[in-house]
Amino acid sequence: MLFDVIGVYSPDRLARRYAYQILLLEEFRKAACDVEFIERPISDDPHDQLLLQIQGAIAEYERAVLAERFRRGKLQKARAGQWIGGQGSYGYRYVPRRDGVPGHLEIDEDEAAVVRMLYRWLIDERMTVRQIIKRLAAGPWRPRNGKRIWSNAVVHGILSDPLYAGTAYANRYAQVAPRKPWSAGPRAGTPTCRKPRPREERIAIPAPAIIDAATYQDASEQLARNSALSFRNNTRNDYLLRCLLACRTCGFALCGVTSSGAGERRRHRCYICS
Numbered sequence: 001m002l003f004d005v006i007g008v009y010s011p012d013r014l015a016r017r018y019a020y021q022i023l024l025l026e027e028f029r030k031a032a033c034d035v036e037f038i039e040r041p042i043s044d045d046p047h048d049q050l051l052l053q054i055q056g057a058i059a060e061y062e063r064a065v066l067a068e069r070f071r072r073g074k075l076q077k078a079r080a081g082q083w084i085g086g087q088g089s090y091g092y093r094y095v096p097r098r099d100g101v102p103g104h105l106e107i108d109e110d111e112a113a114v115v116r117m118l119y120r121w122l123i124d125e126r127m128t129v130r131q132i133i134k135r136l137a138a139g140p141w142r143p144r145n146g147k148r149i150w151s152n153a154v155v156h157g158i159l160s161d162p163l164y165a166g167t168a169y170a171n172r173y174a175q176v177a178p179r180k181p182w183s184a185g186p187r188a189g190t191p192t193c194r195k196p197r198p199r200e201e202r203i204a205i206p207a208p209a210i211i212d213a214a215t216y217q218d219a220s221e222q223l224a225r226n227s228a229l230s231f232r233n234n235t236r237n238d239y240l241l242r243c244l245l246a247c248r249t250c251g252f253a254l255c256g257v258t259s260s261g262a263g264e265r266r267r268h269r270c271y272i273c274s
Contacts, residue, residue, distance in 0.1 A: 003033055010039040011055045016063040018056030077102075078170035078203040085168070090144065090158055091115040091210050105207050112210045114141055115158055119211055122159055123218045126252075126274075128226050129156050160223060165216035166209030169202045229255055229274045239269070247273040 006028065008014045014035070015021045028035050042048045074084045082102045088094040091112045092105040121127045121135065129152060136150045143150050162169065175191035211219075239256030246253055254271040 005034045005036055007036050007038055010037060011042070011052055012059030012062070015056075015059075017060050018053060021052070021056045075171060075203065078205055081205055083168070083205060083207070084170055089161065089163060090154065091164065092207075107208050107210060115164060115210050118155065118158055119215055119219055122222050123215065126222060126225075128230075129159070131252075156223075159219055162216065163207055164210045165213050166207055168205040168207045170205055171201060171203050172197060239271070241271065245271050249273070 011021055014024060025035060040051075042052050077084050080102075083094070083104050086094065088105045088108075091108060091114070093108045095104055095106055097103045118132060121132055127135070132155055133150050133152065136155070137148050142148065143154060158164065173194040174197050176193050176195045177191050178193045241254075241256075250273065252273060255274050257270055257272050259268045259270075
């Protein structure tokens with residue numbers, strides 16, 4: 001062991017849940033490492049052990065109360081039209097609260113020009129997100145982290161977030177337990193996944209618009225069209241030349257299509273431009 005004694009100010013600083021406190025104390029005991037609480041030393045006396053259990057239960061309750069207070073406070077700010085997302089998304093910069101003016105978003109004109117360009121590529125040229133990422137990597141445009149490759153989630157978020165049309169939404173997701181947990185550990189069954197809330201439960205927050213509503217609607221329709229024509233959604237037929245053929249006119253990849261007739265012999269397969 002590298003340590004003989006571990007000092008903790010109070011039991012709730014060791015863990016906010018009593019079950020975790022007992023687990024950690026037991027692991028330290030097996031490793032021959034003592035735990036000393038600075039605020040009030042806890043011995044093996046039954047009265048001290050009872051006090052430790054009570055403090056653990058109170059700390060767990062206090063944690064749940066604080067989380068609920070923070071949640072209600074954020075919802076109250078959102079209903080008042082204040083931005084609660086912290087750092088602004090790409091295309092915006094966050095202005096902290098100052099002189100009584102609440103924190104808000106302002107448009108970053110350099111990044112906003114890139115956002116408008118992405119929408120033009122999506123709508124006018126009918127490009128997919130993957131094609132947009134390749135063109136961005138080949139050009140001078142860089143994300144905020146300075147890397148050459150853009151994240152798929154960042155580009156798709158820019159093209160699908162209603163914030164860029166002038167309206168952000170709070171309370172969009174609810175934390176739920178996963179349907180198929182990856183493990184059976186202590187976090188199994190805890191709400192670690194997000195589920196979209198109904199539209200009537202979402203809170204609209206006004207924001208400066210980079211694109212108009214019509215452009216956002218066209219982009220949403222094109223994203224839905226791209227999703228329907230995506231290769232990953234083809235689970236019924238396997239095409240030999242998928243992702244290898246391109247249209248001579250537009251340069252985009254050809255999609256495999258199977259048209260069935262009144263029998264196996266009348267089934268026809270071909271490649272078309274989307």
